[in-house]
Amino acid sequence: MSADIAVIDYGMGNLRSVAKAIEHVAPSAGVVVTSDPAVISCAGRVVFPGQGAAPDCMREIDARGLRQVIVDAARTKPFLGICMGMQVLFEHSEEGDTACLGILPGTVQRFPHEAMHDAGGDKLKVPHMGWNNVHQAMSHPLWAGIEEGARFYFVHSYFVQPASPDVIAGFSHYPFPFTCAVATGNIFAVQFHPEKSQNDGLTLLGNFVTWNPGAAESACDMSRAACA
Amino acid sequence: MLAKRIIPCLDVTNGRVVKGVNFVELKDAGDPVEIARRYNEAGADELTFLDITASSDNRDLILHIIEAVASEVFIPLTVGGGVRTVADIQRLLNAGADKVSINTSAVTNPQLVKDAADRYGSQCIVVAIDAKRVGDHWEVFTHGGRTATGLDAIEWAKKMESLGAGELLLTSMDRDGTKSGFDLELTRAISEAVDIPIIASGGVGNLQHLVDGVKEGRADAVLAASIFHFGEYGVGEAKKYMKQHGIEVRL
Numbered sequence: 001m002s003a004d005i006a007v008i009d010y011g012m013g014n015l016r017s018v019a020k021a022i023e024h025v026a027p028s029a030g031v032v033v034t035s036d037p038a039v040i041s042c043a044g045r046v047v048f049p050g051q052g053a054a055p056d057c058m059r060e061i062d063a064r065g066l067r068q069v070i071v072d073a074a075r076t077k078p079f080l081g082i083c084m085g086m087q088v089l090f091e092h093s094e095e096g097d098t099a100c101l102g103i104l105p106g107t108v109q110r111f112p113h114e115a116m117h118d119a120g121g122d123k124l125k126v127p128h129m130g131w132n133n134v135h136q137a138m139s140h141p142l143w144a145g146i147e148e149g150a151r152f153y154f155v156h157s158y159f160v161q162p163a164s165p166d167v168i169a170g171f172s173h174y175p176f177p178f179t180c181a182v183a184t185g186n187i188f189a190v191q192f193h194p195e196k197s198q199n200d201g202l203t204l205l206g207n208f209v210t211w212n213p214g215a216a217e218s219a220c221d222m223s224r225a226a227c228a
Numbered sequence: 229m230l231a232k233r234i235i236p237c238l239d240v241t242n243g244r245v246v247k248g249v250n251f252v253e254l255k256d257a258g259d260p261v262e263i264a265r266r267y268n269e270a271g272a273d274e275l276t277f278l279d280i281t282a283s284s285d286n287r288d289l290i291l292h293i294i295e296a297v298a299s300e301v302f303i304p305l306t307v308g309g310g311v312r313t314v315a316d317i318q319r320l321l322n323a324g325a326d327k328v329s330i331n332t333s334a335v336t337n338p339q340l341v342k343d344a345a346d347r348y349g350s351q352c353i354v355v356a357i358d359a360k361r362v363g364d365h366w367e368v369f370t371h372g373g374r375t376a377t378g379l380d381a382i383e384w385a386k387k388m389e390s391l392g393a394g395e396l397l398l399t400s401m402d403r404d405g406t407k408s409g410f411d412l413e414l415t416r417a418i419s420e421a422v423d424i425p426i427i428a429s430g431g432v433g434n435l436q437h438l439v440d441g442v443k444e445g446r447a448d449a450v451l452a453a454s455i456f457h458f459g460e461y462g463v464g465e466a467k468k469y470m471k472q473h474g475i476e477v478r479l
Contacts, residue, residue: 014321014352020299052349116423124230125425125448127351127394131231131273131478151231151478153304155351155394174230196304196326198268 003032005209006043008070010035010060012050012084021195022047025206037069045208046073049195050084054108054158055096057084067101074103074187080208081189086182087160089189095158104182104189105163111174118175128174129155134181134192137168142188142207150200152192154180159191186213231478232442232470233273233449234463235306235427236456238263241281243289264297267456270463272303273478276329276397276451279309291323298324308356308397312337317344321352329397331356332370335377338391345392354427355393357381359414360401366414373401381414382421389422396422397451399430407433407454415445427451435461435469442475 005026007019015033022031032039040046048070050057061067073079074089081089088100093108100108116124131151136143159178162168169188170181180191188208194201238245244258264275275297279290287310294307307320308329317328334341334355345353358373359366359381366381385396398418400411410428419426428447432438432455441447455461467477 012349014324014326016322016324017298017302017326020324021302024300024302051351113423122446123420123423126423127425128230129351129395129425130233130448133229154230155304157350193304196302198303202302 003039003043004030005045005047006040007031007033007047007049008040008066009033010064010066012052012057012060015049018047018049018082018195021202022205022209025202026209029209035064037065040069040073045078047080048085049082052084053095054087054093054098057088058098058100071101071103077186078208078211078213079187083156083191083193086189086191087158090160093158104167107161108158109161110158115176124175127155127157132172132174134170134172136170138183140169140183141211142204144207145203146200152197152201154192156191229476231476234466235274235276235449235451236267236272236463237276237278237451237453239278239280240290240293242286243293260293261296264301267463268301268303271467272463274304274306276306279307291319294320294323294325306354314343314347317348321348327352327354329354329356334388335368335370341388341393342391350392350394353393354395354397355388356397357385358399358401369401382417385418385422389424393424395425395427397427397429403431406431409433409437410441410445412440412445415441415447419446425449435466438466439470439473439475
């Protein structure tokens with residue numbers, strides 16, 4: 001039997017809270033935390049979380065033989081990237097000068113030390129840790145029921161710079177505007193942690209569980225048929 | 229804009245919250261799950277559990293607590309107390325902790341901080357520093373403030389940052405339990421010495437102390453126990469007060 005939702009486990013951080021939060025909003029959905037490529041390729045939806053450093057993430061993805069199945073899932077089925085799982089979708093990360101998956105055009109950069117001051121001249125800390133306002137740059141089914149400017153929980157030192165502004169779904173300020181959500185086709189990815197962002201985070205995860213990205217869904221159904 | 233965080237701290241021993249928590253109509257004042265749920269509803273930005281269990285026989289009880297809380301409270305959870313090895317950290321993270329706080333073991337074995345940060349990422353490694361004023365500087369103490377280390381607190385904070393700590397939980401042992409406010413000079417000195425976030429702790433007696441910790445002490449987050457537990461002030465009330473005083477908070 002194929003899982004409704006696969007949470008990709010590649011040894012990078014606490015995935016239990018991601019799975020628990022999804023189970024909380026979708027008690028009847030089958031959620032599996034897995035590093036098995038077959039289970040991931042047969043799942044209806046895929047969540048790609050991750051914490052830690054980019055070089056370790058890419059190494060662990062390849063060590064587990066997960067690169068191709070992640071690329072395929074991002075192409076064919078509802079796909080949610082979280083934190084490091086958003087960053088490595090891009091082409092390159094400044095963190096450890098790391099080549100990433102290249103599913104989305106763009107790069108990942110560190111908060112530049114010289115820019116980390118607020119309007120009053122006070123130092124801003126890195127990692128960017130805590131609750132920040134998320135501004136919605138496009139209307140999207142995953143934002144349903146979430147107020148513009150709602151606060152989500154962040155903890156990161158690097159941020160994505162998409163090559164195309166068309167994919168920017170949300171941004172925050174620290175102190176300059178940076179992209180914290182991207183969306184294209186069946187991919188939605190966020191820098192913040194919806195699984196740790198209380199009610200608004202749970203709303204976003206609930207939206208993902210019921211999201212039907214249209215054309216991509218039929219491709220997903222086809223791949224599931226092959227799994228049956 | 230990034231909000232300053234308010235973090236209630238719960239002391240846990242043998243699977244129960246101690247020091248009493250005085251919420252209205254709380255059925256069981258020692259039930260960690262119910263207390264965590266109440267703080268979550270009240271708007272706490274994170275929760276910290278400090279395991280003060282003396283007997284090693286009962287240390288696994290904290291894991292059950294974290295599992296239970298993490299299944300229904302979806303804000304960041306930090307656990308500290310008795311963390312000695314990478315395996316201890318692994319168990320806490322697997323149980324659902326988002327961050328682990330290392331105190332005495334960071335002094336006895338600094339390599340633990342580096343090993344843990346390398347393996348799990350700096351974002352989940354908090355180093356707790358208990359500091360006491362000695363002459364013209366602050367010294368690091370361990371074992372709940374009983375053991376002097378000879379380490380200068382500011383130099384120690386920088387070293388912990390360089391080894392990979394993602395955040396520092398700074399407690400003034402001079403102020404802890406006094407209700408006379410944070411040691412603002414200490415908090416500010418450490419906050420200015422490092423680039424990682426600082427959680428101020430020790431001495432909170434009223435809401436103005438929280439404001440002072442952020443404004444004067446330059447803390448990124450404030451941790452308090454008794455003012456919230458005994459119902460003197462609510463977390464929501466504290467946030468409103470901070471906002472009235474020009475501090476960005478999550479309401």
